[in-house]
Amino acid sequence: MTHEMVYFLIATVLGLLYLAFYVVEQQTCALVERFGKFNRLAGPGLNFKILFIEKVKAKISLRIHQLAVNVETKTKDNVFVRVVIAVQYRVLESRIYEAYYMLQDPVEQIKSFVFDLVRAQVPLMDLDDVFSRKDDIADVIKKELKRPMDEFGYEIIKALVTDIDPDANVKAAMNEINTAQRLRVAAYEKGEAERILKVKQAEAEAESSILHGKGVAGQREAIIDGLSKSVGEFTKQTGTSTTSVMDMVLMIQYIDTLKDIGQNSKTNVVFVPHSPDSIKSLGDHLRETVFAADAMKSEEKRHSTSRKSS
Numbered sequence: 234m235t236h237e238m239v240y241f242l243i244a245t246v247l248g249l250l251y252l253a254f255y256v257v258e259q260q261t262c263a264l265v266e267r268f269g270k271f272n273r274l275a276g277p278g279l280n281f282k283i284l285f286i287e288k289v290k291a292k293i294s295l296r297i298h299q300l301a302v303n304v305e306t307k308t309k310d311n312v313f314v315r316v317v318i319a320v321q322y323r324v325l326e327s328r329i330y331e332a333y334y335m336l337q338d339p340v341e342q343i344k345s346f347v348f349d350l351v352r353a354q355v356p357l358m359d360l361d362d363v364f365s366r367k368d369d370i371a372d373v374i375k376k377e378l379k380r381p382m383d384e385f386g387y388e389i390i391k392a393l394v395t396d397i398d399p400d401a402n403v404k405a406a407m408n409e410i411n412t413a414q415r416l417r418v419a420a421y422e423k424g425e426a427e428r429i430l431k432v433k434q435a436e437a438e439a440e441s442s443i444l445h446g447k448g449v450a451g452q453r454e455a456i457i458d459g460l461s462k463s464v465g466e467f468t469k470q471t472g473t474s475t476t477s478v479m480d481m482v483l484m485i486q487y488i489d490t491l492k493d494i495g496q497n498s499k500t501n502v503v504f505v506p507h508s509p510d511s512i513k514s515l516g517d518h519l520r521e522t523v524f525a526a527d528a529m530k531s532e533e534k535r536h537s538t539s540r541k542s543s
Contacts, residue, residue: 264291264333316363317397320378325388370394
């Protein structure tokens with residue numbers, strides 16, 4: 234036997250051994266058939282098969298898969314909407330045989346179930362309910378999809394409604410409605426703020442007017458008390474009549490007022506009439522006020538004394 238034949242036999246044996254061994258990846262299971270009939274399952278790692286008798290029919294992944302199903306349907310209020318459902322599933326390790334041999338195309342089978350379920354649920358809801366109850370739709374899909382797929386060796390992990398997309402015109406109308414509602418709320422809040430501001434401003438003005446009136450009343454009362462005391466003291470000391478003293482006080486105040494007006498170039502005070510002869514009538518009114526105030530004080534003292542004595 235020549236060296237060439239020895240090398241050929243060695244190469245042939247190594248090739249056959251290479252073909253007889255195969256590797257299965259982690260989270261994967263291989264189906265081995267013998268003469269076209271299912272024989273066994275091969276797990277992850279290095280495995281052996283009988284050449285020309287056995288073959289690896291398929292390798293099934295045990296990982297979780299996700300399938301996105303795009304369904305177009307109509308809502309109860311006659312709005313066409315596109316709903317995207319994400320179905321997460323995996324092959325049950327205990328039912329790999331059913332998962333491979335019972336379904337010709339598991340992906341299309343799942344899609345058919347999802348189409349049927351979505352088009353049975355969404356037409357019963359208005360568009361707003363589709364958005365608010367998307368979790369309910371997902372739960373129904375998972376529940377109804379789980380039973381038939383379990384029989385075929387597939388476990389439904391989760392069903393998610395990942396997108397709800399109405400027609401572009403419908404979305405524009407919904408945005409306009411939302412904008413109008415927000416503008417109405419904003420206008421109401423602005424009106425309330427302006428009303429509160431005006432109420433508070435009116436309350437402040439009213440309180441300011443009350444305080445100003447009390448201040449003016451106190452000022453006038455103090456002036457009358459001061460004039461009364463001054464006139465009384467001056468009359469006692471000089472023996473001058475009260476009328477003459479009041480005329481003199483008014484004349485002094487009149488001259489001081491004219492002096493102040495002359496010193497201030499921006500004043501807007503005008504006396505009409507401003508002749509000194511008009512002081513007499515002004516004095517008569519002022520004297521009546523002073524005497525009336527004294528009479529009222531005397532009356533109040535008398536009543537107070539009578540109440541204490543009783």
